[in-house]
Amino acid sequence: MQHAERNVPFYRARFADYGIRAADVKDLGDFQRVPILTKDDVVANVDGLLVGAGRPLLTRKATGGSTGERTVFYRDAESMARNFAHVLRNHTWTGLTLGDEHCLLWGAHFDLKAQQRLANRVVNFCLKQRYLDAFHMSRGSMGGYLDRLRRWRPALLSSYVTAATTLVDHICESGLPRLEIPAVATSAEVLFPEARAKIRATLGAQVFDRVGCREIGNTAHECDAHDGLHVNAEHTVMEIVDDGGGAVAAGTEGAVLYTSLGNDVFPLIRYRVGDYGTAAGSATCVCGRGLPKVRGLRGRVTDMLVTANGTKVHGEYFSHLFYDSASVLEFRVVQESLREIVVWLRLRPEARALSGEEDGRLRRAFVAMFGPEVQLEIRVVDDIPKTASGKHRFTESRVSTGAL
Numbered sequence: 001m002q003h004a005e006r007n008v009p010f011y012r013a014r015f016a017d018y019g020i021r022a023a024d025v026k027d028l029g030d031f032q033r034v035p036i037l038t039k040d041d042v043v044a045n046v047d048g049l050l051v052g053a054g055r056p057l058l059t060r061k062a063t064g065g066s067t068g069e070r071t072v073f074y075r076d077a078e079s080m081a082r083n084f085a086h087v088l089r090n091h092t093w094t095g096l097t098l099g100d101e102h103c104l105l106w107g108a109h110f111d112l113k114a115q116q117r118l119a120n121r122v123v124n125f126c127l128k129q130r131y132l133d134a135f136h137m138s139r140g141s142m143g144g145y146l147d148r149l150r151r152w153r154p155a156l157l158s159s160y161v162t163a164a165t166t167l168v169d170h171i172c173e174s175g176l177p178r179l180e181i182p183a184v185a186t187s188a189e190v191l192f193p194e195a196r197a198k199i200r201a202t203l204g205a206q207v208f209d210r211v212g213c214r215e216i217g218n219t220a221h222e223c224d225a226h227d228g229l230h231v232n233a234e235h236t237v238m239e240i241v242d243d244g245g246g247a248v249a250a251g252t253e254g255a256v257l258y259t260s261l262g263n264d265v266f267p268l269i270r271y272r273v274g275d276y277g278t279a280a281g282s283a284t285c286v287c288g289r290g291l292p293k294v295r296g297l298r299g300r301v302t303d304m305l306v307t308a309n310g311t312k313v314h315g316e317y318f319s320h321l322f323y324d325s326a327s328v329l330e331f332r333v334v335q336e337s338l339r340e341i342v343v344w345l346r347l348r349p350e351a352r353a354l355s356g357e358e359d360g361r362l363r364r365a366f367v368a369m370f371g372p373e374v375q376l377e378i379r380v381v382d383d384i385p386k387t388a389s390g391k392h393r394f395t396e397s398r399v400s401t402g403a404l
């Protein structure tokens, strides 16, 4: 708070507007007087939030716009290193000992730039991490994934929820012998009880839920008591609040706010990320960890899309398409049929229409994934229609996979 007040122009002005002085904030009760930072605020004030521009190892990143506003933000080397430490700690909560085989059914890994790829290869070698591509899950490729999993015998499989359930469905439908994996950690989507039960029944795995956001990293992870998630509290303050920004009572659902600790270059204070969770109260967990807990996290929901040859494409593929977009704020992809996809886009106010260049890039990416016969309709709108459930279902497929 003191750093933000002294050094960050956006907070200096905002604290003055609200009559807030960092020196007066002595506990979490005082902290609740600090106004909530919305994605709109971040979009409109990137320059006012950034301090230390030009500092070495400063990384510019963006969210993809799957939960509302697509935001640009910055992280410094300390923030990245702290997050990495939390990721490694969270892995050990699943029973993995550093040095055990770890497999990731993931997508982000595949579009890294050359320099990042080299760094990643070193990290992956040291940590015995190997990747399977969640953006191309066909019957053929999944057969290969299962062969590799049997050979690698990972102690932990990290996966998007629907990528793990797609693999598990494939095992069940093809009558393949059971595959044993001790632990599966899922993230990036809501882990519904049915998905957890299905993964557990087929792989014999303990399933661990994990949440986070690109702006901060891993924020909370389930322990082996499987009764809520522990917050990585050394790295993040996680609050569950009502509409007025006050803490909700234990057992009550509210909006998730994050405050990043240790990213001085772009501090996020009481940042509303778009997820919801239930306050867990202060009772100590039976696992013995003293870290605070949250329950019932509810963020994004996604459908796998299907190509004409039956390959399933995880929704994160589309998030990646928009990380570098100059004009897209929010997106939703709806697959109406095997050959018909509608992309809903909300643009930045100053961008009246999608540029020819971006339109072309988007169409090429869809053709590369779904083939030249796919009909892509891009609808630029002021408000993207919400699904009936009100959930952030950023990809939706109306294709019955039984028909394939």
Ligand SMILES: [Zn+2]
Binding pocket: 223, 224, 225, 230, 285, 286, 287, 288, 289
């Ligand atoms: Zn615990």
